[in-house]
Amino acid sequence: MNCPKCPNVPLQPARVRGLEVDQCPDCRGVWFDEQELARLLLVKPAELKPLARGHGSASLDAKPGRCPRDGDALMRVRSARDREVVVDVCPRCRGLWLDGGELARLLPE
Template sequence: MQCPIDGTTLKIAERQGVEIDFCPQCRGVWLDRGELDKIIDRSTADAPAPRGGGYEERPRRKKRESFLSELFDF
């Protein structure tokens, strides 16, 4: 499968039992229907319970980038 952005051949990574297509060149990520929900469900099951009465702070960009780099080996 080719990257719709730059035409590079997509690579496949498996994380938490979900196959993820990604472009090593532009770092685009493509998921099939329902795969994002599976990843979120499985990652939140492993996450510790929020502190402070259930208030969850919005994730910062650096945290999101770290999460994505762990998933896709960027």
């Protein structure tokens, strides 16, 4: 699977507590499949910190992405937790893409 935002950059598996997600080594964005998201809620926020590195960039955030699984255009959705954070959701498989830095902003302090 390639990064939805970076051309031709394959996502790398990243493991957190038995949960395997896919992260872009370049922009540090993270892809969650629908079932991974549900399991993510069981992981303590502190354990997600290694995934939350990266600062994000407004230009990447604003860039429309394509689902790495099925190629559908990702929808931009404001996060319920922080309305300033716009996440990318696939309308077909319900996967979620967080740009670099967005996970950190969504984790509780």
